[in-house]
Amino acid sequence: MTVLDDRDVASGADWVGVCEVSALIPDRGVAALVDGHPVAVFLLSDGSVHAIDNDDPCSGAGVLSRGIVGDVDGVATVASPLYKQRFELSTGRCLDAEAAVTVHRARIVDAVVEVRVGDR
8 A cells, every 4th residue: 555645745736536446456457547648557466556658659559457467577567468568567667668658656545546647
């Protein structure tokens, strides 16, 4: 679970509730539209939540939420279901091509997954 810190409270950040955490399956993604932005949200087995752009920069398709969650040397990744490029969930960096996706802040508050698009 992500804990709120003083920066979140002081910044007046716009967090958007996506779904109840109980609706998610660990190590699977869901697509959400957050402030008009397509986002892929992942609940990992360790209970952490991650949010990245849903659009695969290598194919242009909105499919990353349907990707395969895994890890590379202990770093959580998602592999695109189209061309199989792997993206780090914490940084958005692609491990297999010169590409990246934007990472968005995600947290769990009162059993609800919240996402804030934009700056990290």
